[in-house]
Amino acid sequence: MKLIRTLLFCTLSISMLAACTQVRPWERGLLAKEEMAWRTNALEGALNDHIFFSKEASSGGSSAAAGGCGCN
Amino acid sequence: MNFRKASFASVMALTLGMSFNSFAVEEGDDAPGFILPAIQEGQPDISMEALEGKTVYVDFWASWCAPCLKSLPLYNEMYHKYKDQGLEIIAINVDNPVEDGLDFLIDTPLDFLIPSDPDGETAELFKVIGMPTSYLVTPDGKVELVHMGFRNGDMEIIEEAIEKILAAN
Numbered sequence: 001m002k003l004i005r006t007l008l009f010c011t012l013s014i015s016m017l018a019a020c021t022q023v024r025p026w027e028r029g030l031l032a033k034e035e036m037a038w039r040t041n042a043l044e045g046a047l048n049d050h051i052f053f054s055k056e057a058s059s060g061g062s063s064a065a066a067g068g069c070g071c072n
Numbered sequence: 073m074n075f076r077k078a079s080f081a082s083v084m085a086l087t088l089g090m091s092f093n094s095f096a097v098e099e100g101d102d103a104p105g106f107i108l109p110a111i112q113e114g115q116p117d118i119s120m121e122a123l124e125g126k127t128v129y130v131d132f133w134a135s136w137c138a139p140c141l142k143s144l145p146l147y148n149e150m151y152h153k154y155k156d157q158g159l160e161i162i163a164i165n166v167d168n169p170v171e172d173g174l175d176f177l178i179d180t181p182l183d184f185l186i187p188s189d190p191d192g193e194t195a196e197l198f199k200v201i202g203m204p205t206s207y208l209v210t211p212d213g214k215v216e217l218v219h220m221g222f223r224n225g226d227m228e229i230i231e232e233a234i235e236k237i238l239a240a241n
């Protein structure tokens with residue numbers, strides 16, 4: 001019984017790996033579109049970032065677009 | 073115990089599956105060969121093999137990538153500066169749809185070779201690590217320089233590497 005449960009766990013875990021895929025750098029055209037930004041209002045976003053930074057003494061993690069080089 | 077082993081195996085499989093960048097083309101590797109259609113219809117196909125014996129600068133770009141658009145006009149200047157000494161530039165466009173790339177080229181005409189790779193097959197061959205990424209390939213087909221991103225001052229680094237290869241061949 002224990003073996004069956006272990007095998008079942010392994011099979012389920014491995015089948016879930018099918019969902020783990022990276023968006024390749026050259027496939028980020030859609031993510032780079034303006035309408036895909038977390039925040040549509042740049043001014044509001046900048047204000048929120050400022051408030052977050054002043055409270056938490058850290059910043060970043062508020063976007064997921066661009067090509068992966070960190071330069072745009 | 074079996075459960076712990078199974079968990080460990082699953083995590084390892086996940087880690088291996090995610091370690092995509094470890095197979096990227098690096099300096100010293102052989103440049104992968106490819107053949108791609110030109111972005112402009114009616115132009116002949118573009119291949120790495122056809123440029124054997126030349127110094128080739130291979131660049132991956134897209135119209136949605138801001139640093140790419142900044143670099144391309146500068147690469148055009150670089151092409152005119154070194155083409156008589158044997159430099160070729162292949163700027164592979166990965167836009168999907170291709171029309172996005174063509175729209176950019178209407179406003180910014182470029183004189184070097186521009187193939188289109190909308191399905192990212194060649195980008196996958198090179199395992200491009202970010203956009204833009206460029207590869208300087210020596211006449212014997214080795215990758216001399218891998219350059220990711222584009223910032224102020226990068227042209228000096230790239231031109232220095234190109235001059236070094238051109239002087240040696």
